[in-house]
Amino acid sequence: MKHAKHASLVEVCGKVRSGSVTARSRVESYLAAIAKREPELHAFNELHIDAARARADAIDATVKSGREVGALAGAVIAIKDNIVMREGRTTCSSKMLANYRSPFDATVIEKLNAAGAIVIGKTNLDEFAMGSSTENSAFGVTRNPHDPARVAGGSSGGSAAAVAAEFCDAALGSDTGGSIRQPAALCGCVGFKPTYGRISRYGLVAFGSSLDQIGPFARTVEDATLLYDHLVGRDANDATTADVAHEPLASRVGRALTKPRIGVPREYRSAGNAPAVAEALERAIAAAKAFGAEIVDIELPLTDIGISTYYVIAPAEASSNLARFDGIRYGHRATLAPGEDLEMLYSKSRAEGFGPEVQRRIMLGTYVLSSGYYDAYYKRALQIRRLIKEEFDRAFEKCDVILGPTSPIPAFPIGGMTDPLSMYMCDVYTVNTNIAGIPGISFNGGFAQEGSARLPIGLQLQAPAFAEETLLRAATMFEAACA
Numbered sequence: 055m056k057h058a059k060h061a062s063l064v065e066v067c068g069k070v071r072s073g074s075v076t077a078r079s080r081v082e083s084y085l086a087a088i089a090k091r092e093p094e095l096h097a098f099n100e101l102h103i104d105a106a107r108a109r110a111d112a113i114d115a116t117v118k119s120g121r122e123v124g125a126l127a128g129a130v131i132a133i134k135d136n137i138v139m140r141e142g143r144t145t146c147s148s149k150m151l152a153n154y155r156s157p158f159d160a161t162v163i164e165k166l167n168a169a170g171a172i173v174i175g176k177t178n179l180d181e182f183a184m185g186s187s188t189e190n191s192a193f194g195v196t197r198n199p200h201d202p203a204r205v206a207g208g209s210s211g212g213s214a215a216a217v218a219a220e221f222c223d224a225a226l227g228s229d230t231g232g233s234i235r236q237p238a239a240l241c242g243c244v245g246f247k248p249t250y251g252r253i254s255r256y257g258l259v260a261f262g263s264s265l266d267q268i269g270p271f272a273r274t275v276e277d278a279t280l281l282y283d284h285l286v287g288r289d290a291n292d293a294t295t296a297d298v299a300h301e302p303l304a305s306r307v308g309r310a311l312t313k314p315r316i317g318v319p320r321e322y323r324s325a326g327n328a329p330a331v332a333e334a335l336e337r338a339i340a341a342a343k344a345f346g347a348e349i350v351d352i353e354l355p356l357t358d359i360g361i362s363t364y365y366v367i368a369p370a371e372a373s374s375n376l377a378r379f380d381g382i383r384y385g386h387r388a389t390l391a392p393g394e395d396l397e398m399l400y401s402k403s404r405a406e407g408f409g410p411e412v413q414r415r416i417m418l419g420t421y422v423l424s425s426g427y428y429d430a431y432y433k434r435a436l437q438i439r440r441l442i443k444e445e446f447d448r449a450f451e452k453c454d455v456i457l458g459p460t461s462p463i464p465a466f467p468i469g470g471m472t473d474p475l476s477m478y479m480c481d482v483y484t485v486n487t488n489i490a491g492i493p494g495i496s497f498n499g500g501f502a503q504e505g506s507a508r509l510p511i512g513l514q515l516q517a518p519a520f521a522e523e524t525l526l527r528a529a530t531m532f533e534a535a536c537a
């Protein structure tokens with residue numbers, strides 16, 4: 055699973071545009087890879103084989119006719135199954151939406167289509183994106199391509215596995231508290247969560263609306279950037295999208311930053327990190343010194359408290375967002391016994407449609423928002439949110455980007471983490487990025503040898519809001535230095 059020979063997506067799409075490679079042949083070679091390994095890995099909930107072939111043929115015909123095709127022409131993309139598409143179903147890996155068909159395409163899907171990309175299928179996730187292992191999917195776990203006995207991470211485990219197993223060029227995921235970056239780390243690919251509001255969430259099934267952000271998975275920072283370039287921008291259908299200028303970055307990410315200031319928080323060098331993770335971080339610090347970076351020791355004392363803050367805010371928002379799944383408007387509807395009333399229809403439909411983790415989040419969220427507890431939990435969490443933001447603002451006065459691990463541990467065995475709280479701890483380095491609304495990216499920083507398995511270690515960079523250019527250029531430097 056080495057990506058060293060990987061041709062860049064810019065190059066590949068250029069070849070499709072010039073007609074020297076057909077989009078159809080690219081789709082076929084990915085379908086062949088999928089046929090070989092997908093039965094074992096279960097990265098996809100659904101493949102769009104016919105649609106992908108038809109779309110590839112249409113792109114090739116356009117190229118032949120001499121008409122313009124987009125910059126992503128022939129790029130084969132997998133989509134997390136909580137992003138709606140007219141094609142196929144959008145299930146959120148939940149029984150609740152097992153047969154749901156969307157009447158519209160998400161904005162990101164429209165943008166991918168306009169740029170000439172080909173969607174190959176919908177990827178597995180933790181139900182409604184709640185989890186860190188994809189074990190909470192109602193349709194079965196996704197296995198890690200580096201060791202199928204282990205998880206792929208989550209919640210976008212299917213997207214990460216699909217990219218790592220070379221089932222597609224790139225994928226989209228959503229990140230509410232780490233769901234792009236953590237599975238990317240565990241599967242050894244790049245996962246990028248842009249600043250809150252950079253990419254339209256119209257058509258993303260909402261989890262925590264003040265935290266959710268769509269972003270790309272790819273095998274290199276440059277590929278992730280190319281995708282990002284085509285997804286950003288204000289959208290009239292999503293009032294939270296930012297009206298901030300964006301210059302395409304894919305052609306610029308290769309430019310080195312001069313003497314970047316890399317902040318390393320004391321709290322990120324925690325004794326709780328697995329030894330291989332700690333070593334990867336120290337190696338990256340040494341590599342950064344070698345490329346001329348200035349390493350700045352900083353402090354982010356609220357790192358630990360991020361988890362409790364996140365697990366109040368995210369469930370609170372989820373409990374409200376998931377209220378729409380009532381057995382009437384969307385999804386699964388329970389069969390009532392004679393004499394059972396409307397109240398029973400709601401509660402039975404929800405009890406049957408939602409899995410245990412989703413029910414736990416709804417209960418947590420309802421509790422922290424209920425009168426008598428609102429001030430003690432929800433309001434308090436919002437106050438801490440503000441302090442976390444301010445802590446990052448102060449840190450970014452001293453450095454350009456912050457470096458640390460993405461996850462304290464590499465991929466763990468399937469079924470190996472049974473306590474929900476230990477699972478929540480996987481997010482210790484990722485949730486505060488969402489709480490502060492800033493961008494973060496995970497790249498491969500090495501491997502841990504565990505028995506016969508070689509498990510990827512992800513490292514994370516974070517930058518100030520809307521400083522994606524700095525973030526991605528720094529990530530490109532680390533990617534080269536850590537390879």
Ligand code: GLN
Nearest residue numbers: 183184185230231232233
């Ligand atoms: N693992 C976190 C959770 O379970 C983050 C999920 C996400 O980012 N969607 O909520």
